[in-house]
Amino acid sequence: xxxxxxxxxxxxxxxxxxxxxxxxxxxxxxxxxxxxxxxxxxxxxxxxxxxxxxxxxxxxxxxxxxxxxxxxxxxxxxxxxxxxxxxxxxxxxxxxxxxxxxxxxxxxxxxxxxxxxxxxxxxxxxxxxxxxxxxxxxxxxxxxxxxxxxxxxxxxxxxxxxxxxxxxxxxxxxxxxxxxxxxxxxxxxxxxxxxxxxxxxxxxxxxxxxxxxxxxxxxxxxxxxxxxxxxxxxxxxxxxxxxxxxxxxxxxxxxxxxxxxxxxxxxxxxxxxxxxxxxxxxxxxxxxxxxxxxxxxxxxxxxxxxxxxxxxxxxxxxxxxxxxxxxxxxxxxxxxxxxxxxxxxxxxxxxxxxxxxxxxxxxxxxxxxxxxxxxxxxxxxxxxxxxxxxxxxxxxxxxxxxxxxxxxxxxxxxxxxxxxxxxxxxxxxxxxxxxxxxxxxxxxxxxxxxxxxxxxxxxxxxxxxxxxxxxxxxxxxxxxxxxxxxxxxxxxxxxxxxxxxxxxxxxxxxxxxxxxxxxxxxxxxxxxxxxxxxxxxxxxxx
Amino acid sequence: xxxxxxxxxxxxxxxxxxxxxxxxxxxxxxxxxxxxxxxxxxxxxxxxxxxxxxxxxxxxxxxxxxxxxxxxxxxxxxxxxxxxxxxxxxxxxxxxxxxxxxxxxxxxxxxxxxxxxxxxxxxxxxxxxxxxxxxxxxxxxxxxxxxxxxxxxxxxxxxxxxxxxxxxxxxxxxxxxxxxxxxxxxxxxxxxxxxxxxxxxxxxxxxxxxxxxxxxxxxxxxxxxxxxxxxxxxxxxxxxxxxxxxxxxxxxxxxxxxxxxxxxxxxxxxxxxxxxxxxxxxxxxxxxxxxxxxxxxxxxxxxxxxxxxxxxxxxxxxxxxxxxxxxxxxxxxxxxxxxxxxxxxxxxxxxxxxxxxxx
Numbered sequence: 001x002x003x004x005x006x007x008x009x010x011x012x013x014x015x016x017x018x019x020x021x022x023x024x025x026x027x028x029x030x031x032x033x034x035x036x037x038x039x040x041x042x043x044x045x046x047x048x049x050x051x052x053x054x055x056x057x058x059x060x061x062x063x064x065x066x067x068x069x070x071x072x073x074x075x076x077x078x079x080x081x082x083x084x085x086x087x088x089x090x091x092x093x094x095x096x097x098x099x100x101x102x103x104x105x106x107x108x109x110x111x112x113x114x115x116x117x118x119x120x121x122x123x124x125x126x127x128x129x130x131x132x133x134x135x136x137x138x139x140x141x142x143x144x145x146x147x148x149x150x151x152x153x154x155x156x157x158x159x160x161x162x163x164x165x166x167x168x169x170x171x172x173x174x175x176x177x178x179x180x181x182x183x184x185x186x187x188x189x190x191x192x193x194x195x196x197x198x199x200x201x202x203x204x205x206x207x208x209x210x211x212x213x214x215x216x217x218x219x220x221x222x223x224x225x226x227x228x229x230x231x232x233x234x235x236x237x238x239x240x241x242x243x244x245x246x247x248x249x250x251x252x253x254x255x256x257x258x259x260x261x262x263x264x265x266x267x268x269x270x271x272x273x274x275x276x277x278x279x280x281x282x283x284x285x286x287x288x289x290x291x292x293x294x295x296x297x298x299x300x301x302x303x304x305x306x307x308x309x310x311x312x313x314x315x316x317x318x319x320x321x322x323x324x325x326x327x328x329x330x331x332x333x334x335x336x337x338x339x340x341x342x343x344x345x346x347x348x349x350x351x352x353x354x355x356x357x358x359x360x361x362x363x364x365x366x367x368x369x370x371x372x373x374x375x376x377x378x379x380x381x382x383x384x385x386x387x388x389x390x391x392x393x394x395x396x397x398x399x400x401x402x403x404x405x406x407x408x409x410x411x412x413x414x415x416x417x418x419x420x421x422x423x424x425x426x427x428x429x430x431x432x433x434x435x436x437x438x439x440x441x442x443x444x445x446x447x448x449x450x451x452x453x454x455x456x457x458x459x460x461x462x463x464x465x466x467x468x469x470x471x472x473x474x475x476x477x478x479x480x481x482x483x484x485x486x487x488x489x490x491x492x493x494x495x496x497x498x499x500x501x502x503x504x505x506x507x508x509x510x511x512x513x514x515x516x517x518x519x520x521x522x523x524x525x526x527x528x529x530x531x532x533x534x535x536x537x538x539x540x541x542x
Numbered sequence: 543x544x545x546x547x548x549x550x551x552x553x554x555x556x557x558x559x560x561x562x563x564x565x566x567x568x569x570x571x572x573x574x575x576x577x578x579x580x581x582x583x584x585x586x587x588x589x590x591x592x593x594x595x596x597x598x599x600x601x602x603x604x605x606x607x608x609x610x611x612x613x614x615x616x617x618x619x620x621x622x623x624x625x626x627x628x629x630x631x632x633x634x635x636x637x638x639x640x641x642x643x644x645x646x647x648x649x650x651x652x653x654x655x656x657x658x659x660x661x662x663x664x665x666x667x668x669x670x671x672x673x674x675x676x677x678x679x680x681x682x683x684x685x686x687x688x689x690x691x692x693x694x695x696x697x698x699x700x701x702x703x704x705x706x707x708x709x710x711x712x713x714x715x716x717x718x719x720x721x722x723x724x725x726x727x728x729x730x731x732x733x734x735x736x737x738x739x740x741x742x743x744x745x746x747x748x749x750x751x752x753x754x755x756x757x758x759x760x761x762x763x764x765x766x767x768x769x770x771x772x773x774x775x776x777x778x779x780x781x782x783x784x785x786x787x788x789x790x791x792x793x794x795x796x797x798x799x800x801x802x803x804x805x806x807x808x809x810x811x812x813x814x815x816x817x818x819x820x821x822x823x824x825x826x827x828x829x830x831x832x833x834x835x836x837x838x839x840x841x842x843x844x845x846x847x848x849x850x851x852x853x854x855x856x857x858x859x860x861x862x863x864x865x866x867x868x869x870x871x872x873x874x875x876x877x878x879x880x881x882x883x884x885x886x887x888x889x890x891x892x893x894x895x896x897x898x899x900x901x
Binding site: 428430431433434435436437438439440441442444448449452453 | 603604605624625626627628629630631632634635636638640641642651652655656699703709
């Protein structure tokens with residue numbers, strides 16, 4: 001049953017995609033691959049994608065580390081640390097074009113900064129620098145969320161030990177703290193690299209024609225030229241580095257390089273704070289970044305309530321009227337799809353997570369790997385795979401809501417799977433044995449003991465499903481139809497029509513809805529959280 | 543509280559269990575182990591880590607399946623029965639308290655599974671919590687309790703539904719030394735008072751000797767010797783038991799002649815007659831099991847020895863002494879005296895009856 005679903009919605013589309021990419025006149029051949037790579041623009045976009053991903057990975061990891069240091073080593077007050085977390089959380093739950101819109105407003109030909117402030121004319125907001133800026137701002141929180149527990153998990157005794165051997169603050173940082181973070185750096189870099197490689201929305205808006213990247217090229221190949229084979233081939237070109245990164249990361253995690261948190265109770269020594277001289281630049285960078293992010297979001301909101309940003313700054317609610325009339329269908333469709341996908345994805349996550357950790361059956365690891373596949377692959381590949389697989393018999397799903405729901409469930413439920421696995425790995429199997437020892441059958445044990453303990457993972461899974469259903473675009477842009485459309489796609493359409501007001505209004509609406517729902521789930525989680533179980537906020541972002 | 547059912551004996555008959563080992567291939571975790579636990583008895587499985595004691599316990603509990611052999615609780619063959627159908631109470635090393643349930647609900651768990659009426663549950667939980675000294679803790683959550691209190695909740699949870707058998711898997715290993723001594727006394731008193739047959743797993747020989755009616759010593763998956771603490775200490779059947787229970791010197795001797803329980807031995811060039819000897823008493827080479835407190839150091843005795851080292855422990859001193867080319871551990875109860883200084887020469891005397899020999 002599970003395998004059927006996973007086979008149909010994970011393996012089958014991928015197989016169809018590869019088949020399409022390598023089948024020329026009924027024969028397997030590398031011909032199409034070489035033909036596509038023969039074109040300069042495609043070679044250029046592969047190179048551009050790799051350059052962009054490397055830069056985003058490097059800069060994002062550095063910024064994430066600065067944030068993590070500020071959060072763990074600067075003796076900040078609890079509200080200040082909360083603000084850091086919120087700030088880092090914001091880009092993760094925003095719709096894909098938020099920073100892009102704000103960047104166009106700021107750096108475009110009539111941009112707030114370039115035109116009004118600096119008096120420049122004829123500037124362009126498109127190209128590598130703005131794409132890089134936008135992606136770094138969007139993805140650095142991933143590095144922050146990866147590095148913070150690593151920094152916090154370093155045993156303070158190690159640093160105290162170094163201090164007792166008369167090492168100075170900077171020396172301790174260089175010889176103890178930094179080396180212990182290296183696995184974290186590698187992991188964060190790979191995460192950001194993969195995210196940037198897969199990012200479709202940002203370069204679509206900001207990269208422009210001078211800086212083509214693979215996902216957008218694949219998209220244009222299909223929607224512009226109706227060349228499915230070309231799209232499939234470009235997807236394969238994207239698939240190779242994505243798989244390499246995915247496997248590297250799995251290998252890295254499997255080697256157990258993490259600083260593990262032992263279950264030791266009792267008073268814990270405090271981490272050594274950094275010297276003031278180091279704190280000031282750190283906090284300055286954080287504040288600057290915070291100002292930029294806050295400025296972008298304020299700009300977005302402002303643009304949604306003025307007539308025409310850059311030309312007529314008088315107050316209006318017209319844009320909201322537009323999205324609740326013309327745009328109502330997209331909002332309704334999105335919420336219906338999210339509503340169906342949430343329980344399905346949440347349940348899928350808990351059931352698969354439970355099966356792979358607690359039950360022994362053949363193909364257990366294969367099942368886990370396969371389930372994670374759609375999550376790890378760039379959305380463009382998944383979308384094109386679904387498009388190719390479900391457009392023709394035997395299974396035709398194009399144009400239905402089912403194809404979008406299936407795409408979301410199999411692409412984002414793996415977060416719930418991971419959360420469940422993490423949760424279960426912390427639950428001593430002897431808890432379940434204690435229950436069966438007292439006469440409870442395996443179903444009663446699952447209901448009374450296991451289920452209450454994995455409930456936080458279930459709700460975290462629901463939260464991720466909801467957030468992604470409202471903000472994802474890279475895969476589903478290939479799957480929308482006249483019958484079913486999505487808010488994110490409407491934002492894109494608005495942007496291409498240069499109707500930036502409604503686009504901003506849509507974005508504000510999505511941020512508000514996501515905030516409301518994640519807030520509700522966080523509240524539930526806090527009430528549910530059994531003592532000793534780990535906070536799951538981190539898994540919300542992935 | 544409900545009335546206690548008649549205690550049930552436990553029989554383990556030739557039980558074996560193999561595990562796949564990464565380096566060694568298939569290895570026996572438990573190798574043809576036989577046990578016969580009398581109704582109401584507390585039997586300890588004692589041995590170093592990896593000796594198979596926990597696996598044996600988990601097979602009795604029903605968490606592992608034996609490859610061969612039979613397990614009986616009372617007269618019932620439970621070898622293939624599920625853990626939930628064995629009527630056991632178990633205390634885990636990690637306590638395994640349900641973190642999402644209060645103390646009351648943790649203890650009530652087994653009663654709720656049995657669908658007892660609510661009033662009976664409340665009464666039974668109250669009574670058992672009072673019994674373990676936790677009256678008034680009903681609403682606390684497990685993480686609010688100290689280690690010792692968590693241990694008591696685990697104990698209360700295991701006995702509240704009056705199982706026929708109690709199983710303990712190293713229940714005290716997470717407590718500090720003082721609390722360990724106190725809790726083992728409480729466990730023993732409770733077990734005797736309730737009269738529930740119990741099997742107790744530990745690697746701590748002192749704990750085993752303090753708590754058990756009988757001890758089964760295990761090593762490398764095999765049952766090595768089963769007996770009272772006294773029998774294991776005085777008459778170990780092999781070198782492993784002699785070394786594992788208490789401290790020991792194994793002194794090479796030669797048995798010259800034996801008639802009944804009286805032997806003549808040659809030791810350090812002298813001939814000694816020993817009455818009431820046990821163990822390997824056939825003419826030929828043998829090893830004398832000499833516990834540190836059996837030898838006496840003093841002004842007289844048949845053997846001359848040199849003090850190598852003295853460790854003062856308050857009630858006694860521990861000496862390392864050199865005699866011939868052997869170094870022995872000997873306990874000295876010096877009373878008010880100054881004891882023996884390292885480098886000095888003393889005389890050593892041995893008891894003349896009740897010595898034990900290994901081949």
